[in-house]
Amino acid sequence: MTTTPASNTPRFDPNFTQHVIDSMGPNTSPRMREVMASLTKHIHDFAREVELTEDEWMQGVQLINWAGQMSNEKRNEGQLLCDIIGLESLVDEITYKKASKATTSATRSAILGPFFRKDHPIREKGATISFNTPDDAEIVYMYGSVLDAATKKPLPNATIDVWEASTNGLYEQQDDHQVDSNLRGKFITDVNGEYAFYCLKPTDYPVPDDGPAGKLLNLLDRQPYRPAHIHLVAVIDGFKPLITQIFDKDSKFLDNDSVFAVQDSLLVEFVPRNGDEKAKLELDTVDALGDELAKNSQMYMGQHGHVLTFPIEKGKTMNVVAFRTKPDGKISSGWGNKVTSMISLMEKVDVWALFEHPPAPTYYKGRSCILGDAAHASTPHQGAGAGQAIEDAYILLHRLGLAASAADITQAFKVYDAVRRPRSQSIVTTSKDAGCLYVMEDEEVGSDMDKTRENLLARNDWIWGNDLKAQFREAKDATMK
Known part of the structure; x- marks a missing residue:
């Protein structure tokens, strides 16, 4: 006679995973205990969920062994396996978000990749990293600055480590025809935090198919290509290292990177370079390695x-x-x-003049009033002109809503004028002052960038921090006087 197990009987031993976790000894570090307990739990849950067979488990073991056997100081196949399942990009995202909490302008990071080498030679500013230049290569003069993300001040003596694949899609350690350290180099930023070198315009290339990573991509029926990119690592004492890549914005694999590393803010454009016999293109990475141009003004x-x-x-x-x-x-x-x-590169250029108007002595007369640009036309240097028109409308709407008769309209306009004219005309005045700062014509600040920064950081607080409801209450109180 056979019996059917009760429906609430666990299919697998519910205590086994915890038993494995509890086997860690008392000398295990807290972080190791945390990581291994979570890893063990998730691996066991995965095996239970898919009911992993012994053959499948052994194939996975062989894949890992194969990656280890292929890996050496010039190629990290285990890392490449992590890349194609998105693990390194996920770790990169976690690391970036932790590191950039204090500032929104830190350069976006991107994965290190499996072809990094620690022993790049230090090269002089303006030198080339290409020593086996292919006939189909396009030479690029690449330059930029390393800045403190918080203060925007240049950082001298930073080390910029750069490497890229050749036009055949191979890094030098993959290609016997390339000399040692070809398309690799380290550069030290000068007193202005600047660096410059000649390199190749990068090329789209496929992940190597001669190892377990390539085999796994094939089994998953995924395309193997990486979009054209250049690797960079910036290191300086007192700062966290920046590991990143820059991507050619014209690559056709930006939306389907085989290792999921592309970030919109790291897309760059190679533009024609004039007056340089060595290079036809140039790339200014001040912005690619600074603020996120794709998201910020x-x-x-x-x-x-x-x-x-x-x-x-x-x-x-x-x-x-x-x-x-x-x-x-x-x-x-x-x-x-x-x-x-x-x-x-501007395709269409419109030319406009910016005019100043004397401040209006009043915004109303009888039962007529003006608002917006008609009342307080402003230069655009604080981006607040349109906002003032909205504030005008807000106060007028609410104040007119209190009018009980036509006779109350003039009083409503009088209150509107008293509440809105001082603030809106201050916007006009301070906008002009901001414009003088931008063009270094302020009599007190001039070209002193530290003073300019201090002024600009504080000058908009009273604009954006204004309490509209308080304005309305002021208008309402004025009505009752």
Whole structure:
């Protein structure tokens, strides 16, 4: 006679996993205990969930053994296995979010990858890293700065470690035809935190198919290609190292990276380089290795002019606004390559003048009133002009809602004028002052960037921190007087 187990009887021993976890000895470190307990639990749960067979388990063991046998100081196949299942990118995301809590402008990190080498030679600023240059290669002059993410000040004596694959998709340790340390190098930033070197425009390439990582990709019916990229590691005493990559924005594999490492803020554009016999292209990585251009606006400041950029259409289009205060000057004169390149790429240029108007002595007369630009036209340097029109409408809407008769309208407009005119005209005045800061024409601050930063960080608090309900209460109280 056979019996059927009760439905509440566990299919597998419910105490086995905890027994394994409890076998750790008293000298196990707290962090090791935490990690191994969680790992053991999840692995056991995985095996139970899929009811892993002995053959499948052994194939997994053989895959791991194969990765270990292939790995050496020049190739880390075990790391590549982690990459194609997204584990390194997940760890990278966790690490980045912990490290960047104190600032929103830290450069986005990206995975180290399996072809990193510690023994890159130190090269002089402006040197090349290409010593077996293929005929189909495009030479790039790459330059940039390393900045403190919190203060934006340059960091001298930082080490920039760079490496990339050749046009055949192979790193030098994979290719007997490349000399040792080809397309690799370390550069030390100068007193201005700057570095520069010649390299190759990167190429899309497939993950190696001669090992377990390639075999697993094939079993999963996944495409093996990585988008064209260059690896960089920035190291300086007193700061956490930055491990990242920059990606060619024109690569066709950006949305399907085989190791899931692409970040929108790390997409870069290679632009034509003029007057250099060594390179046809250039890449300014000040922004790729600084603020996240794809998500944030940027302000470039100079004498008698400034350039504002901000992304629209989810980063697909960059809006560029260039200001100048000298009628006979050119905004591109004396500016860096990033600014001049952006301006040269502008497909349609509209030219507008910014006018100042005397402050209106009143915003109403009888039963008529003005609001928005009609009342307080402002320069755009604080981005607050349209907001003031909305505040006008808010106060008018609520105040007119209290009017019981036509006779109350004039009183409503009088209250609106008393509440809104001082604040909105202060916006006009301070916006002009902000514009002077941007073009280094402020009489007290001039070109002192520390004073400029201090001023700009504090000047908008009273604009954005305003309590609209308090304005309404002020208007309501004024009505009752």
